[in-house]
Amino acid sequence: MSVDRVEEAATGTESTAATATESAVRTYAVAPGVRLNVRNGPGTSYGIVRVLPEGTRVPIFCQTPGTTVSGPYGTSNIWDNIDNGEYVSDAYVQTGSDGYVASRCA
Template structure:
């Protein structure tokens, strides 16, 4: 079983204060051997804002339906929001699921 990358951010507890919750951001690997376009919206008709190099891992903030595309992990209309106005087709990301793995974008 491959180990997932996990980044933990946040502060610990302070004496006499309520504990602060740590925010855990899980990252997912891009399909091996692929460089992936990051687009300004959930479809190939949106402009490319940058390209992720092969071997990258990404956080998924939320997911939304968009244009259906085919890639190394099948065909799907799910797009992963990785940052403000930055989307990657989920079929290029190894999430371990054919469905949603993060909250829906609002």
């Protein structure tokens, strides 16, 4: 085995364990030019806890139905859980799907 292959193999082994958890949750782009409201529940009646700046990518830990919202990526009642107690409308997140791309929130 060449030196390059040995280094590649060693690096791959170490990084596999480190990225196993990271790769379980993908990040998705928020629609261009949008400052997105983050709410404390899956709907527009929930309070805004913060606003994401333009160009943000968000993780989606789970998804749940809520208020129907129309946005750049269609009309959807799916809400994405992006952090503990923080939700954004899936209509503003480029997931490449009109349906669920993560497990349902418990």
